[in-house]
Each structure stands twice: as structure tokens, then as C-alpha cells.
Amino acid sequence: MPQTELDCKGMRCPMPIVKISLAMKHLQAGDRLAVEATDPAFHPDLVAWTRQLGHTLVEFQAGAVQRAVVVKGDRLVC
Amino acid sequence: MSADACIAPTGGVTILLFSGDFDRVQAALMVAIGAAASGFPVTIFFSFWGLTALRRKSRFGGKSFLEKMVSAMLPGGIHGLPTSRMNFLGVGPRLFKTLMRRKGVPEPAEMLEQARELGVRFVACATSMDVMGISADELISDVQAGGVASFLDVASRSSVQLVF
Numbered sequence: 734m735p736q737t738e739l740d741c742k743g744m745r746c747p748m749p750i751v752k753i754s755l756a757m758k759h760l761q762a763g764d765r766l767a768v769e770a771t772d773p774a775f776h777p778d779l780v781a782w783t784r785q786l787g788h789t790l791v792e793f794q795a796g797a798v799q800r801a802v803v804v805k806g807d808r809l810v811c
Numbered sequence: 812m813s814a815d816a817c818i819a820p821t822g823g824v825t826i827l828l829f830s831g832d833f834d835r836v837q838a839a840l841m842v843a844i845g846a847a848a849s850g851f852p853v854t855i856f857f858s859f860w861g862l863t864a865l866r867r868k869s870r871f872g873g874k875s876f877l878e879k880m881v882s883a884m885l886p887g888g889i890h891g892l893p894t895s896r897m898n899f900l901g902v903g904p905r906l907f908k909t910l911m912r913r914k915g916v917p918e919p920a921e922m923l924e925q926a927r928e929l930g931v932r933f934v935a936c937a938t939s940m941d942v943m944g945i946s947a948d949e950l951i952s953d954v955q956a957g958g959v960a961s962f963l964d965v966a967s968r969s970s971v972q973l974v975f
Contacts, residue, residue, distance in 0.1 A: 745916045747845035751925065754848035778845075785849045 734763055741770040742798060749775055750782050753803070757788070762807035765791075769800050779803070822970025823852035827962065830975055831860030831886065832895035833904045833919060839975035840922035846971070847929035854965045855926070856957065858936040861975075862943065864889045864923065865935060865950045878944025885943070889920045927953060934961065 739756050741749035749770045756766055772778075776793060779801055783790045787806035794800040824846040828839045839855065847853045857865050866888040871879050886892050894903040908918050917925065927933070934957040935950060947956065966972045 743915045745914060747841055747848060748915070748917065751844055751848040751929065754850075782849055 734765055735760075736765040736767055736802075739766060739768045741768055741772070741775075743771060745772050746774045746778060748772075750778055753779075753782070754786075757786075757803075757805055760805045762805050764805050766803045766805065767792075767800065768803065769798050771798055775799050775801070823854070823965070823968065824971040824973070825962070825966040825969040826853070826855045827858060827966075827972070827974045828855055828861035828864065829858050830895070831863035831892055833892040833907065834895050835975045836861070836864045836889070836892055836919050837922065839973070840919060840926055842973060843926050843931050844922060844929060847926065847931050851971070852932075852969075853926075853930075854932040854934060854969075856934045856936060856962050856965075857939075857954075859939045859943075862935060862939055862945055862950075863892065864919065865933065865954055866945065867951045868949055870946065870949055874944045881943050882945075889923055892919065923951075934965075936962075 737756060737760060739752060741752050744752065749768070749772050753766065753768055760766060776795070776799065779790060782788075783803060787808035789804045789806060790801060791804050792800070792802035824843070826839050826843055828836065830836065843853050843855055863886045866885070869882045869885075869887060871882060874882065892904060893901065894907060897903040911918055933954045935954050937956040937958055940946070940956070947954070
């Protein structure tokens with residue numbers, strides 16, 4: 734399945750979530766979005782955001798640069 | 812996507828922004844942007860000092876003496892907001908803007924633009940505008956006027972209501 738890369742390094746809350754949500758608009762259900770970020774709140778925010786919108790966090794690597802892969806859900810959100 | 816096929820997330824977020832302080836405006840806009848990015852319909856009501864965040868210019872013509880005084884004393888817009896603490900005659904906001912830029916945090920003016928791009932609705936309290944003598948042409952575009960009834964209407968249909 735197609736995977737899109739998104740660089741959110743150096744961005745602070747809420748900008749990574751904003752950029753991810755804008756990037757998601759161009760993807761189809763089942764597509765993968767890989768994100769790199771350095772924001773300390775990135776992991777809890779991403780967990781909350783995926784739950785809110787019905788996407789799935791399938792991969793997460795902690796570290797100075799965190800890396801996450803999100804699969805787009807099939808819920809259409811207004 | 813068609814309007815009837817999409818699912819609205821639970822309720823919405825309604826923010827009453829009463830303050831015109833740099834830090835409170837910043838916090839309100841951060842929540843608004845985060846909520847809009849999470850799929851919530853978001854409305855911000857700008858009331859009293861909060862209106863200064865929407866000002867884009869000052870006009871003195873056609874105003875009473877007292878209204879002119881208010882116009883002259885209010886910050887010129889979102890770029891000129893004072894901090895609620897440590898303002899130090901305007902040094903405080905410059906200090907925080909520098910720190911925020913270094914740390915990758917957008918400042919209030921950028922947040923306002925981002926909020927608009929994400930579809931956040933801006934409503935200006937009509938009574939506050941009238942009291943302060945602020946007219947619609949002094950505000951940024953895409954601002955609707957509203958009153959208490961419109962605030963309550965939107966707030967009562969939201970699941971999150973916040974006051975800043």
C-alpha cells in the first residue's frame with residue numbers, strides 16, 4: 734500500500750497534528766503516512782488524534798526523533 | 812466527500828475569547844487549531860478585549876471622542892498584544908516571540924491564519940464592537956457578527972466550551 738512521508742521535526746504542538754491532518758486529506762483509506770517529529774507531546778497527541786478520527790497508529794519508535802506510521806481509517810470526517 | 816456521507820465527531824468546540832492578552836489569545840488559538848485538525852467544528856467568539864485580536868487597522872473618522880480614545884489606546888491588532896504578565900511596556904511580547912520562534916512555536920498572528928485555513932469560524936460580539944466603536948471594516952475578513960443568543964446556540968450544541 735502507498736506510503737507518504739511527512740517531516741514534522743522542529744515543530745511544536747499543535748503543528749504536527751495540523752500538518753498530519755492536512756496530509757491525511759489527500760490519502761485514501763488504508764494508505765500509510767509515516768511521520769518524523771521531535772515534539773515532546775507527539776506520542777500522546779497522536780494516540781488521541783488517531784482515536785478521535787478512527788485512524789490506526791501501527792508503528793511508533795521513540796527517540797530524539799520519533800517516527801510513527803499511521804494508517805488512514807475509513808471513517809469520513811466532516 | 813459529500814456532506815451527508817461524513818460523520819461529525821462528537822459535538823464541537825466553542826471558545827469564548829474575552830481576553831486580548833498575547834498569552835491567552837495564543838492558548839485559545841492553539842486549542843482551536845488542535846481541535847479543528849482533530850475534526851471538530853470550532854467556533855471562536857471574540858468578546859471585549861478579545862476583539863483586539865481581530866483588528867487589522869484603526870479608523871478614527873466617524874467616531875465619537877470617547878470611541879476615538881478607545882481606538883487610540885487599544886493594541887492595533889494581533890501583532891501588538893500585551894502579555895498578561897511580564898509585559899514590561901511591550902518588551903515581554905517581543906521576548907516571548909523570540910523564544911517561540913527559536914522553539915518552532917508559531918506566534919498568535921500565524922495561529923490566527925492557520926485557524927482560518929482549517930475552517931475555524933470567527934464570530935465577533937456585536938455589542939462589544941458597538942461599545943468600543945469598532946466597525947466591521949476594522950476587523951480581518953471572514954468575521955461574522957453575533958450576540959449572546961448565537962453564542963449559546965453554538966455552545967449548547969458543542970461538547971467542549973472554553974473561556975479564555
